[in-house]
Amino acid sequence: MDAVAQAHREHWGRIVATLIRVTGDWTLAEDCAQDALAVALERWPRDGVPGNPGGWLVTVARNRALDQIRRAAVEQRKLREAVMIEPPHDDTDDRLSLIFTCCHPALALEARVALTLRTVAGLSTADIARAFLVTEPTMTRRITRAKAKIAQARIPYRVPEGDALGERLPGVLAVLYLLFNRGYDGETVLADEAIRLTRMLAGLMPGESEVASLLALFLVQHSRRHARRDERGDLVPLDRQDRTRWDRAAIAEALEILLRTPIEGPYALHARIAAGHVGAESDWRSIALWYDELARVQPTAVVELNRAVAHGYAYGPEVGLEMLPKLDNYPLVTAVEADLTARAGRPEDAKRLFRRAAAETPDGPERRALLSRADEL
Template identity: 65%
Template sequence: MTTQSSAAAARGAAAEAAADAYPRIVAALIRITGDWTLAEDSAQDALAAALERWPADGVPGNPGAWLMTVARNRALDTIRRATVERRKLRDVAVLALTAATGEPLPAEEVVDDRLRLIFTCCHPALALEARVALTLRTICAVPTADIARAFLTSESTMTRRLTRAKTKIADAGIPYAVPEGPALTERLPGVLAVLYLLFTHGYNADGEPAFAAEAIRLTRLLARLMPQQPEASALLALMLLQHSRRAARRDADGNLVTLDKQDRARWDHAAIAEAVDLLAAVPGDGPYALQARIATCHATAPSPEQTDWATIADCYDQLVRRQPSPVIELNRAVAHGYAFGPAAGLELLAKARAGGALDDYPLALAAEADLTARDGDRERAADLFREAAARTHSESERRALLDRAAENA
């Protein structure tokens, strides 16, 4: 193997190991040292060392354990150089003890660290955007530049936001822990909301697919570690059902394909089956459980014509009572339009838009256009589709809406 190919193989192995081990290393070191920056810097130093040494020495048999050991030793050296305070001496002792074994932390302990880190990143004292960004950077190891692009800002601005978020965690004494009792009941919905927002950042038409995969992975971890929390399992089911359609959402030219026109043979039926099994064990009618049951109706229908729209409409009726919002009312109107006729849908849509919250929402115009076309006024429908296309910020959605306009012209 040439030197160049060896370097390429080492970089590939480092990248693969980083995707798997980096968040675990950071989580473990934050728990041990209580120093967020030290943990991240030590993990980054370990990755740099891998890129320097692996081309010459070969990729180790257990890259994750190698990285953990190097990062732990870097943290130990930094603490030794920085201070001899009693608290830091205690940290040195802990690190030295774990280093002496030459083994990485037990898997169960690492997983618990990551769960604690999820709740820390998603603390309500932080702004919602900061929670999502910190989750992406710290738990998912997404580069700051990629996060900045997702939030339509510069890398330097996002770096400052992340720094402020970590500083606020330190200054406010936000605990690195999973809350218990009533505090857990209070905090869990916020954590789930962050994970779902992370998923939608990846699942949206022009989103980053890796974000959706990371959200599923983290929600799977949360559901596994918190089986007594049905909404965690329900959210996982919802993500799996939506993500199961990813391969069929675009045609060969990269254009969006609407749900009714997708090739259902290309859907991930193993993911659908897993989600259905998960949902069968979820009691109650929480918001994510209702949304997952709606997604199940779509995912298990053999064809668009066989979709159980009456059940979908009933779920939206329950959902709008549990979690009222203009977007849910919009989706409810669409469901009623398919279950009970376009006139029924247009009537509900008019009520949903009455408050003005959906005036600049292109999907509301698209929904009105679709219902209007089904009600027989194709000329007005074409105008509405064109208006929706003019208001969307997504190029993929714009092309899809203009195609719908052409179909009705």
């Protein structure tokens, strides 16, 4: 049922976070959240979708947790009271507390990201395993070990304060970035959730430029969501998008954030690169300068590839071709080489490169876009 699937996407993190807060049991929280969705799948087609699907699911999940706790012998009274008594509300969102818990430095980085994607975003273990290029059983063990480590180390379920907050922040930002990218590639709800949580974090840490910069970056990228695909669902390159369909309110908010935010880290540079595209035409010379700075701060192959693109558009395709990093079996490099070769006036070479990049790319919108460029030539 579509309504249940939508409720899963929108409310999974809220249900799990609430149950973890009131019971302290991660496994029980996830199991009862899943049970609540199963009850919804049974009842909603018959009784209708409730006016507040998220509240309905939280209530059902909490009742399920209470039933299981009543059957348990250990700490029965304490846990039952925790579930039955509505906890006092404060300004800290349960899901934000959950993210900070998932991103505790006691956990390996991959475990932090995987646990957050599973527990906060509600992605399936199979989807997370594919993202990490491991088998599903391997990812299941990784997530299980992370939960056990949280329990054994008695990691507190709260947003840290003082110096600990600054120490934990990069891990949280990395998780939010991953959540947004997942939404940017198709699951819009995840992108919306990443923006919501980042906005909340910016309110919690108003002096942190990287938090504000990340929010600005998300707003600019998300502003193009309605123009990124055509009627068939195929990707539309940035230079061919209908810019009148971009969300100008989101862009204006992002630019206002950047005006008052100093440049103190890579997210600030990424945000200014994204902002270079928001005009009637992309400001490639400014973008190239920002990429030069980013390459000094974050000297990765992907940054060097994008830097080559920027310089190719700013100063001519031959300049970009000279700057391309040498990476074997990386279709994106081949695709960039094809685009710059086409702009250099060598269509036959470009057509061959586009087809080679398509052959190296899994079937999907990206591959269709590459084949379409080859056909145009």
